[in-house]
Amino acid sequence: MAAPGWRRPRARLAAALRCVRAARNWKHRAQRPPRAEPVQAALYVHWPYCQKRCSYCNFNKYIPRGLDEESMRSCLTREAQTLIRLSRVQRISSVFFGGGTPSLASPFTIATVLETVSRCAHLAADAEITLEANPTSAGASRLAGFRASGVNRLSIGIQSLDNAELRLLGRNHTAAEALGTLEEAKKLFPGRTSVDLIFGLPGQSVSSWAGGLEELLQLCDDHVSLYQLTLERGTSLFKQVQQGSLPMPKQEVVAEMYESAREMLRDVGFRQYEVSNFARNGALSTHNLSYWQGSQYIGIGPGAHGRFVPRAHGESLREARIQTLEPDSWMKEVLACGHGTRKRTVLSQLEVLEEVLVLGLRTDIGITHQHWEQFATSLSLWDMFGSSEEVKELEDQGLLLLDNRGLRCSWKGLALLDSLLLTLLNQLQQSWADRTAPGT
Structure with missing residues (x-):
């Protein structure tokens, strides 16, 4: 009986040839260029309608008069198809429904847009899908409908827990309604419910701001966004301040509000991962991070902005795009051309680097x-x-x-x-x- 490991000459030759072929194949694999990563982008969807215009807001939003949601839905899906194909994006990393008040859209509209996107590019089952919601348009059954449509993250525009401040801001919900919506949202989207608050309001003090924030921190989920009030020309709040009927807090008081909020959030386990955004338990917004990291994003809907390379046209430089603002005009352009892009600006490499610098330094990672x-x-x-x-x-x-x-x-x-x-x-x-x- 042969000793273990012994092979006849023919068997030894065959084994040697297999080793040589394996080495050759390994060498060829090593010399191949690495497989290119799929071209990806985030997607922003703008719903331009609101029940009313808040006193501080100058976003592109409209009070609907006889809204034809079917037509709006059809145009959103068509523009998504057109721009995804134009960009030759293979993977959509996240979707954000903003506005306006996208919680006024039906869950069917949200589901239809997401289905269209998934047919045009890969949309992972666990991709972050965020929808902005106002308390008055987000009852429990409606929130459940959004979750069934594919939404897995909610951003609630609470803005304040003081009813007098809410009236000043022109909000059409009360503090109690806001907290009720927050409670329902946490049940349906646990760990993935964000809240927005505004500070630096006329007549607001550091103590009143801190008191409202402390109350919210006892009830909120794992993501909080804080925004300093900016007075925008053309808004009713701007006019009242200019006329002297509303006193704005001094800048050093506003700075103290911000610092006290940062410390309060840090003390209860929140990480300030961006200038205005705080998260705990890893609940960072991947969609917003894509903006701050200078990634491509496609904007669809009236007034939406985007940053992507139109590869289908043979281009290699990134473009900044703005869609037509007014909804009816935008829809006419989408029906005629497949999209409603009103302005395209080719960005130089320096302009891209400026954006990378400005946005990247907003994060704690830099x-x-x-x-x-x-x-x-x-x-x-x-x-x-x-x-x-x-x-x-x-x-x-x-x-x-x-x-x-x-x-x-x-x-x-x-x-x-x-x-x-x-x-x-x-x-x-x-x-x-x-x-x-x-x-x-």
Whole structure:
């Protein structure tokens, strides 16, 4: 009987040939270029209608008069088809229904849009699908309908838990209604219900703001968005403040409101992962992160914005797109052309880098070197900012960090981002001009 492991000469030759072939195949596989990642984008869907216009809002929204939802639904799906095909996007990473008040749309409309999107590109079963909701248009049965339609995350526009402040803002819900909607939403979307609050209101104090936030933190889910009131021209609130009938809090008081909110949220386990957004238990919004990371996104619906490369036209540069604002005009354009894009602007590489800088620094992670290299292959963060005395001064002040991880704001600097960006944008533009000048 032969010893273990012994092979006849023919068997040894066959085994050797198999080893050679395996090595050759491995070598060929190693030399093949890596498989390209599927082209992906986030999708924003704008529902332009509201029951009423809030006193502070200048978003693209309309009070419907004889709304034909079937026509709006048909145009939303057609524009989604057109722009997804134009971009040649293979994967939709997330969908966000904003407005307006998209909770006024029927669950059937939401489901139809999502079905259309999934036919045009891969939409993973666990992809984040967010819908903005106002308390008065989001009863328990309606919320259940949205969940059945494919929505798995809700963003509720509570804005305040003070009824006087809600009246001032022109909201058509009460604090009790807001909390009732929040309770129902948490049952249907546990861990995936976000709430919006506004601070810096006329007549608001630090103590009144902190009291309302403390009450909400005892009841909210795992995501909170805080927005400072911005007075927009053309709004009734702007007019009242300009006329002197409403006193706005001083800027240092507003800054104290923001700082007290950050600390309160941190104390109960929330991470400030973006200037205005806080999450715990990993409940970060992947859709909003795609904006801040400079990813492609497609905007459909009246007035929607987008950033993507129209590859079907043979283009290689990213475009900024704005859809026609007025719903009836937009629908006519969609029926005639397949989409209602009113404005297209080709972005230069510098303009893309400016957006990456401005948006990326809004997050606590900031901009990693690897992320920056996706947009600037030959000019690193060190090249752009490493030799700047102004940037070094911001580092010395404890506002900014530039290290082996990348470029980011400190906790203190995140609250002062707008003032830091002036310096950083100037430095980016100067470095770009120096590095790309002829003869350099």
